[in-house]
């Protein structure tokens with residue numbers, strides 16, 4: 001019954017504290033939400049800002065990713081990497097689902113604590129921290145933090161000697177989109193020295209962490225990093241520590257998640273007994289697909305080829321690489337334009353290059369693409385998979401806004417119920433029970449669980 005009710009709008013206001021969230025039934029409905037919104041905007045007469053690019057965020061997608069994580073990596077507790085997309089509603093949902101949080105700065109820790117999350121559910125996963133931020137972490141009781149060099153140990157000794165320290169080690173991140181190991185991670189020929197220094201300083205080393213690089217593409221990088229972490233656990237024993245925690249970092253991507261999860265599970269079973277607590281810091285995995293963005297065509301240039309007579313256009317959008325398309329520069333992404341609203345009735349394939357609104361020549365979104373129809377000023381394009389490393393790294397260059405409207409929807413009733421606080425604190429435990437039960441029936445269904453079915457099962461079990 002719930003699912004036959006397409007696009008039922010549920011206004012949730014919680015005393016005006018939270019955003020309104022709409023209930024959806026399928027992925028297509030996200031486009032309905034976009035269309036409804038742009039139908040309200042007359043780009044010829046609207047106020048400045050009203051025609052700005054905007055997002056639709058499907059929180060049901062985040063919820064499904066969490067259940068998928070529980071089904072495939074039950075041993076590993078996710079600590080969502082806030083930096084990837086510090087959206088309030090995403091954090092609120094994840095807090096309800098019981099995840100931890102990986103924070104990289106004081107501001108991120110503050111944002112998570114404001115949700116009422118216990119400081120023990122936060123890891124300050126930045127091996128080179130600002131002194132005043134360490135003092136802040138000590139004040140608010142965020143004890144878990146990473147380090148990878150001797151100076152960091154001296155700082156921590158001075159400002160937070162009771163911290164629970166996690167030694168970040170170097171990995172082979174050559175098969176990842178965004179490499180991190182040139183900047184962070186102690187090599188295995190330095191780790192013993194660091195552990196001995198920590199012992200001499202009277203500090204408390206409790207675990208090892210690594211990150212195989214964001215957007216990893218080779219599961220072997222996890223296997224090797226887990227093996228290396230085992231070596232460091234043994235070094236720590238010889239330095240007089242009894243490590244209890246392994247942090248396998250982020251790097252998980254939607255398409256290859258099951259393959260990575262199975263490689264990781266195998267390596268963990270081989271090298272770490274069950275009493276070792278394992279956490280991870282996934283970012284992109286949770287949010288990449290949850291956010292879709294629309295941008296408006298603000299200008300157009302005809303670039304008809306003088307020789308062949310072929311028609312092509314340069315389109316200028318009201319968002320670019322200095323804004324939400326910052327993922328093109330920083331995250332090596334190639335967002336793909338699709339038509340949301342085009343007034344041309346003839347859908348003839350037409351070539352375009354697509355540009356951002358700033359004066360800079362590098363502000364290009366797509367150098368060449370073909371779309372069905374001749375787009376004009378005022379028409380709209382949309383882009384899928386815009387949830388990771390987009391809004392968080394948008395600038396105000398050239399005076400354009402970096403605060404874009406987000407319309408929140410949920411294609412999973414379970415996510416909506418959690419956000420509406422229908423289940424209170426019970427929700428977290430029930431959710432886990434639900435996901436365990438789901439993994440039980442998974443085999444029976446021969447791996448053919450569809451997303452909505454997962455949602456229905458968990459709702460039923462809640």
Ligand code: PLP
Pocket residue numbers: 081084102125126180211213214215216249250251252281282283284285
């Ligand atoms: N943890 C740390 C320390 C990171 O630096 C990052 C990304 O840069 C992440 C987690 C999240 O990585 P991903 O989004 O690939 O899961």
